[in-house]
Amino acid sequence: MSYIDYxxxxxxxxxxxIISQFIxxxxxxxxxxxxTKDAHGYFHFVTSHYYQGSEQEGPFISSIANFPSEIEAITGARRQIVSFYEPEDKNAVWIENESF
Structure with a gap:
């Protein structure tokens, strides 16, 4: 039972x-x-770090914000983390999300 209305x-x-957390x-x-789930029933994700490959101008941060289910938010987080990940890129960096 959610008490968010209170x-x-x-x-x-x-x-x-906060619905769930993972490492x-x-x-x-x-x-x-x-x-997380907001008062309107939408799910959101946030990650502690963003990946920036050496060929990217900046880190990949997903622009999709509202998800209809927890599973879709988790899938969005996974996509943000691995979409551009290249294990052989020795000059890639993980940038800390100061808002986490």
């Missing part, structure tokens, strides 16, 4: 409930994934 208040800009390891990097 936090409804005009002073809060937004309220999200994955890719190469030598540990990445945390947090899945």
């Amino acid at each position: 936090l409804e208040d005009k002073a809060f800009k937004s309220v999200e409930e 994955v390891k890719i190469g030598d990097q540990k990445i945390k994934i947090r899945i």
